[in-house]
Amino acid sequence: MPIRTLFVFCATIILSSACFAETIIKSHALTKYGTPKYPKDFTRFEYTSENAVKGGEVRISEFGSYDSLNYFIQKGVAERNCTLMYDSLMVSSADEPNTMYGLIAESIEYPKSKQWIIFNLNPKAKFSDGKAVTAEDIKFTFETLIEHGDPVYKMYFADVGKVEILSPHRIKFDITNPENKDLLNALAGLPAFPKHFWKGKEFAKSGLSIPMGSSAYKIERFDAGRSITYVRDKNYWAKDLNVNNGMYNFDKIYVEYYRDQDVDFEAFKAGSYDYLYEATSKTWATGYDIEPVHKGKIKRLEYEDEMAQGVSGIFFNLRKPMLKNRTLRQAMSLAFDFEWTKKNIFYGSYSRTNSFYENTKYAAQGTPSKEELALLSPFRDQLPPAVFGPAYRATETDGSGNNRKQLREAKKILDEAGYNIINGKLIDPASNKPVEMEIIIRQAGLEKVLNPWIANLKKIGIIVKLRIMDLAQWSNLLEVYDYDIVWLGFRGVDIPSNEQALLWGSENADVEGGANYMGIKNPAIDSIIKKLIAATNDEERIAAARALDRILTHSHYIVPLYHSKTNRLAFWDKFSYPEKRTTYDFRHEIGFYTWWYDEEKAKKLKQTK
Structure with missing residues (x-):
């Protein structure tokens, strides 16, 4: 038998493992580690009630405004709840981390190596007009998101290779990077767009046209x-x-x-x-x-x-020459008096954030383990020495509102880095210009938190102006990274994975509409993110995440703020x-x-x- 023919023959029967010894997993659920909590024949999630009844109405509110009903494109500000219209291939369970169960896809098949995944669609799945959801629609959805959706999708699914329709209700995705083992979960979260509905319509310019979905x-x-x-x-x-x-x-x-x-x-x-x-x-x-x-x-x-808290903070844009200097960013962080803010503005209800993975086992603890050092040491000459010491803890004040100790420390490190104060203004040694910048916010209530910080910065010669704008204008500036400093928050992830490349990876730093808002380009971070994504067990993932956390915090890319417990x-x-x-x-x-x-x-x- 010719080699080419033999290869094709083996490929067609791989699912039976006749030509390939690797185990094929067939399941109703997809989980990163361990086994799913719920068996195939489960009737409901435990956090729902058998007493629930259909009917009635509810009124809720949202802040700001919207000018789009398409959540999946970069253009415009999408209505906050419009994802309610879309079912996904699988849905996450809300009482176990990163485990998904079948919705549009009633079952899945994939090898242990996770080099591909097959979704078997439920033949009963329908769009709201009654037409069946087919593999053709899922392929159309994937291609539409890549070609016309928010740039995040193209980045997130970069390691997806061939997409093959095996039958009207069966679709296969090949994974080109076998180390990207979290990609299966991302694919399982794909929505379903009706190909027949979008024929002749421009997806990227849909605006306020009402789209068709397949959900409740x-x-x-x-x-x-x-x-x-x-x-x-x-x-x-x-x-x-x-x-x-x-x-x-x-x-x-x-x-x-x-x-x-x-x-x-x-x-x-x-x-x-x-x-x-x-x-x-x-x-x-x-x-x-x-x-x-x-x-x-x-x-x-x-x-x-009990969830991962993520991080909220004052984000510095490293694309701005002055803010490339870590010492300046550290000094600005020292000027934030959290203890006074907590007592006088937050009524004692918030806790200071010290990690990018707050409230999870992935937050850095103590000094680096040997596994963390193995990831960090190759970049020792490129990283701040603090990375190799105790885990980051934000400076604490006495809460009196008089944080002279921290301001003296800030001035000391600025002096050592060559900064001078002339006529009350700090002078940047690289450009010989005053250190002046602007912070943009979209929520008027935040200025009471920021104004004391701005006043403290002025004491050490740093001038920061506060600019409040509407949501649309703020979003437009964010998309093109046209700001010095911005107040932002990221929701926490219970198991960090692919999204870390979008947030902190070098290759996403210059992609408009992306999520690397600080413009981080750090070889050590890139290397560790790859190790994080390729982790085969939780021990490897913990080491990578904690090493990454140490770099992110000790580099002072943000002034970390607070979270609620x-x-x-x-x-x-x-x-x-x-x-x-x-x-x-x-x-x-x-x-x-x-x-x-x-x-x-x-x-x-x-x-x-």
Whole structure:
């Protein structure tokens, strides 16, 4: 038999392992480590309730505005909830880390090496117009995201090779980089776009055209930038599927947009909307001393947040020549008085963030382990010496508001680096120009946190101006990296993987619309990210993540700010919810969609209003 013929023959029967000894895994779930919590025949997730009923409506709010109904493109500001219209191939469980179960794809097949994955689509899967979801649609979705979607997708799926339709309900993705073992989970999160709907339409310029989805909700109507209404599709194909059992119970979801946080909160107190995730510590501490709370009409829940906290902070743009200097960034970080801010602005409710992987086992601890040193040592001459010492801890003040000690330290390291103060202004030794810059924010309430920091910076000769802008303008500047400093936050990830390359990788630093907002180009970071993505077990991943954390923190790319150790929810008493809460759930969003409208409570509330 000719070699070429033999190769083709073996390739066609590889799934039976006749020509290749590697084990083929066939499963209803996809997990990075261990075994899935839920068996193939599970009926519901434990964080849902068998008492949940369909019906009623809920009103929620969002901050800012929107000018697009397409979440997947770079252009415009997408409506915050429009992903409700899309089912994905698989969905994440909210009570176990990084495990996904079948939705559009009822099962998967992949080798232990994870060099490819096959998704077997559920023949019952349909779009909202009743037409079947096929492998052709999934291939169209993938290609559309790569060619016309946000640039992040092209970067994220760079290691996907051939995409092959094996049958109308069976599709295979080849992985060109066998070390990118997390890519399977990313592919499992693909949505489904109807190819027939998008024929003759420009995906990248869809704007406010209502797209077609395949999920529990579709758009009923909207007022651009102000409000939108989602209605539950009573013909939804997967309403009785195990992953949806007890989920998506509201018949209608009304979303109102507010451009001012104070107006937003007043609207909630007046009953204009029903449910609020309270993100402001002052409001939680002082804003609920009102009659509806006292009389039990508004309920409040507060509980420990077990999720990865991610990082929020003041991000420096290293594309700006002055900010390339680590010493300057370190000095600016020393000027932030967190303890005073916590006591006087946050009502003691926030904790200082000291890691890019806060509240996880991946946060750097103590001094580097031998495994971490093996990753860091080849770059010793390129890294700050602090990387090889104790894990980063932000400087602490006495909370008095007089942080002279930290400012003296900042001035000392600036003097040693060749900076001078002339006429009250710090002079950059490289350009011989005053150190002056601007920080942009999109939320007016943040200036009370930033103004004391700006005042401290002025004491050491650094001039920072604060600029508040609307969401659209702020987003446009972010896309092209046209800023000096910006206040940003990243949601935490329970298991860091591919997304780290998007956030800190050199090859993404100059891609417009990307997520490397600091413009980091660091060979050590690039090398360790590759090791992180290629990790075959959690021990390897922990070592890589902690080594990466040490570089990110000790390089002072940001002034790390704070995080909350609790979730705070307020709602009008017209809902019921499961006894068990979700664990891995950003902003309680998945948990919220396990709630249901309680007619008895709503009736009682209406009578007492």
